[in-house]
Amino acid sequence: xxxxxxxxxRRRGFLGFMNASGEVVxxxxxxxxxxxxxxxxxxxxxxxxxxxxxxGRLYVKRLYRAIGLFSEGLARAxxxxxxxxxxxxxxxAIPARFDVADDFSEGLAAVQIEGRAGxxxxxxxxxxxxxxxxAGAFRQGLAPAAVEGQCGFIAxxxxxVIAPRWDGCQxxxxxxAAVVKDGRWGLIDRQGAVILTPQFEFAPRQRLVQFHEGxxxxxxxxRYGFVAQDGKVAIAPMFERANEFSEGLALVEINxxxxxxxxxxxLAILPKFERAxxxxxxxxxxxxxxxxxxxxxxxxxxxxxxxxxxFPFEHGLARVVVSGQWRYITSEGEVVWQEx
Numbered sequence: 001x002x003x004x005x006x007x008x009x010r011r012r013g014f015l016g017f018m019n020a021s022g023e024v025v026x027x028x029x030x031x032x033x034x035x036x037x038x039x040x041x042x043x044x045x046x047x048x049x050x051x052x053x054x055x056g057r058l059y060v061k062r063l064y065r066a067i068g069l070f071s072e073g074l075a076r077a078x079x080x081x082x083x084x085x086x087x088x089x090x091x092x093a094i095p096a097r098f099d100v101a102d103d104f105s106e107g108l109a110a111v112q113i114e115g116r117a118g119x120x121x122x123x124x125x126x127x128x129x130x131x132x133x134x135a136g137a138f139r140q141g142l143a144p145a146a147v148e149g150q151c152g153f154i155a156x157x158x159x160x161v162i163a164p165r166w167d168g169c170q171x172x173x174x175x176x177a178a179v180v181k182d183g184r185w186g187l188i189d190r191q192g193a194v195i196l197t198p199q200f201e202f203a204p205r206q207r208l209v210q211f212h213e214g215x216x217x218x219x220x221x222x223r224y225g226f227v228a229q230d231g232k233v234a235i236a237p238m239f240e241r242a243n244e245f246s247e248g249l250a251l252v253e254i255n256x257x258x259x260x261x262x263x264x265x266x267l268a269i270l271p272k273f274e275r276a277x278x279x280x281x282x283x284x285x286x287x288x289x290x291x292x293x294x295x296x297x298x299x300x301x302x303x304x305x306x307x308x309x310x311f312p313f314e315h316g317l318a319r320v321v322v323s324g325q326w327r328y329i330t331s332e333g334e335v336v337w338q339e340x
Contacts, residue, residue, distance in 0.1 A: 005315035059090025094124035110135035144169035162192035178209035195231030285310035
């Protein structure tokens with residue numbers, strides 16, 4: 001059963017959580033918390049992190065330097081320098097003994113010890129030999145792995161099925177995977193055939209090539225465009241800035257103003273906003289004349305720009321800021337909670 005969503009709230013500088021009706025379910029008492037993901041949030045205590053469940057219980061059996069998100073029932077956790085895994089009871093399921101650890105995927109996690117990468121199973125037992133210089137997550141039976149600085153893809157038995165000939169590889173995203181040659185990325189299919197010759201740079205602060213609604217950001221000579229999962233350049237790099245597609249539209253910046261394009265590159269909402277965000281649940285935050293409101297997909301205002309700051313909608317509510325104080329509103333603009 002999917003847990004009911006919880007929303008981060010603030011009172012007198014302390015953070016807690018409310019439900020979708022605006023009822024406080026975890027009293028504001030923490031200085032730093034993350035949002036809930038997979039039934040847990042993370043709370044910082046004395047410069048270390050612990051798990052917090054939806055009932056407000058802290059899992060303080062051990063304090064961690066960092067805790068990742070849960071994947072297949074386990075989350076990466078760092079003790080001092082080394083990484084292990086915790087389960088959903090807060091117990092240390094796999095002791096911290098790895099220099100690097102990735103999330104579990106398809107029953108395996110890539111880990112490193114003393115510069116050699118391999119894979120472990122959910123009991124922490126070696127599943128594939130530590131014979132790679134780098135390794136990544138399995139996606140539908142294939143995972144990126146490198147030997148002597150060259151990257152390819154292995155099957156579940158550890159054998160290369162796509163020969164290592166790339167400078168870098170990323171896990172498969174559906175039918176394609178990004179590969180890197182001489183600092184530029186392209187795409188291959190699951191048979192290893194090149195469907196997009198490496199040609200695009202990584203955008204500033206971009207680490208991964210990620211597809212959203214079948215499109216990935218493409219960056220070249222300081223401009224942004226989009227590549228489709230079939231390897232075709234769907235929208236040539238021409239924008240000063242761009243964000244991923246969401247609900248059929250992507251935020252772009254032209255001559256310093258923000259608007260939105262459709263998957264064919266046509267302007268769906270003219271660039272006339274100072275700043276803007278992604279469409280979520282049918283609405284997008286946008287700034288006009290220094291104030292934030294929410295747009296419909298046709299570019300009209302659903303909620304007039306009256307806020308100091310506005311965040312995307314999620315689970316029916318959006319957080320806004322008015323005179324420095326948090327509020328949560330519905331898609332009709334009704335306030336369900338406000339900071340006191």
